[in-house]
């Protein structure tokens with residue numbers, strides 16, 4: 094039997110390899126290299142080497158064979174070891190079981206149940222943006238997303254722990270998933286202190302809930318307190334604490350990057366802003382925006398879907414080959430780190446006609462069916478927060494355009510995407526915000 098050649102190597106610079114493009118607009122880099130080299134290629138970033146698989150066949154491969162040929166241990170094991178977040182690394186029955194528990198605990202139903210406090214906190218935070226002459230958008234959106242998700246999932250805001258959570262989770266991701274820093278970084282005293290504070294935070298939240306149970310729909314803390322494994326035995330405390338932290342780790346940056354990109358889109362496209370604003374104003378003429386009316390905002394849904402298409406905050410699924418396999422005529426050896434760049438298809442005209450056009454009315458039905466629309470990945474580890482993200486994003490933009498008028502502090506500045514740890518519009522993206530008069 095003949096064995097295929099190694100995937101072709103993407104052109105890069107000495108020593109750094111492709112690191113600069115991987116730390117910048119990584120999605121565009123994957124699209125460009127897919128066009129040059131085809132559906133499988135190698136990239137180097139400093140001392141790391143990854144095989145990138147991209148295009149419709151790669152998404153199908155992840156969907157159909159991902160559970161068999163890949164492991165997530167190398168990419169996500171650090172999260173499990175550091176913070177007890179186990180769902181990312183499990184396989185088979187134990188995975189399906191924990192996923193099932195988290196699916197209920199992270200569902201959009203919690204937002205419906207906690208809509209009033211989440212909406213009130215969102216309005217309070219957005220009002221604080223008003224009259225800020227140079228609001229740092231990504232930072233402001235991270236704080237907003239953290240407050241919203243923690244109220245929805247646990248009933249109270251995590252604002253006091255925000256900076257500790259953000260810095261520790263970003264470092265773990267940079268070290269373990271992206272491989273930007275050596276593993277020894279996780280022994281730094283500042284990181285160890287942050288990690289200890291996060292463990293304490295999660296355990297205290299669980300202990301307080303156990304001492305003072307709440308009534309109503311069980312939330313993430315209730316589910317984590319009672320969680321048992323697939324044999325009915327209680328999960329160890331670190332796994333239950335990891336469940337309680339899951340919303341912060343998996344949700345805050347991704348949701349915040351989505352919000353930040355949506356703000357960029359609204360500022361660059363006056364016609365999109367006008368349509369979305371008109372839709373929200375019309376919906377609110379009949380009174381305040383209640384949860385059930387969020388479904389009736391098609392332009393806002395289009396904005397969320399299209400922003401996730403053009404600017405996916407998590408443009409790939411990181412894995413390691415558990416066995417050697419062939420893909421695209423090339424051989425991928427066992428042990429090779431692989432990134433399935435699930436969102437390259439979003440930019441290909443055969444799947445999304447006129448992909449450069451930002452189209453609020455684009456129909457995603459066929460793209461979803463064919464697994465070529467994949468901002469939440471595809472297969473067994475697909476995002477468990479997708480439903481929450483979609484409805485929360487619609488609600489947030491509705492409240493934003495209703496209350497605030499935003500303008501860029503540097504009009505005409507091109508969008509400069511940076512991947513720290515995921516693609517986002519960068520720290521220098523700033524806007525000024527003022528209250529809208531009604």
Ligand code: HEM
Nearest residue numbers: 180181339340343344347348407410469470474476477478
């Ligand atoms: C714009 C927002 C979001 C995006 C783009 C996003 C994207 C993704 C992607 C691409 C994956 C698959 C990772 C892989 O294949 O290894 C994933 C998994 C996951 N996401 Fe999200 N996510 C978002 C928001 C959220 C939120 C709000 C939560 C809530 C906590 C969440 C919870 C999870 C969990 C628990 C998994 C792991 C599922 C598993 O391994 O079985 N995500 N997400």
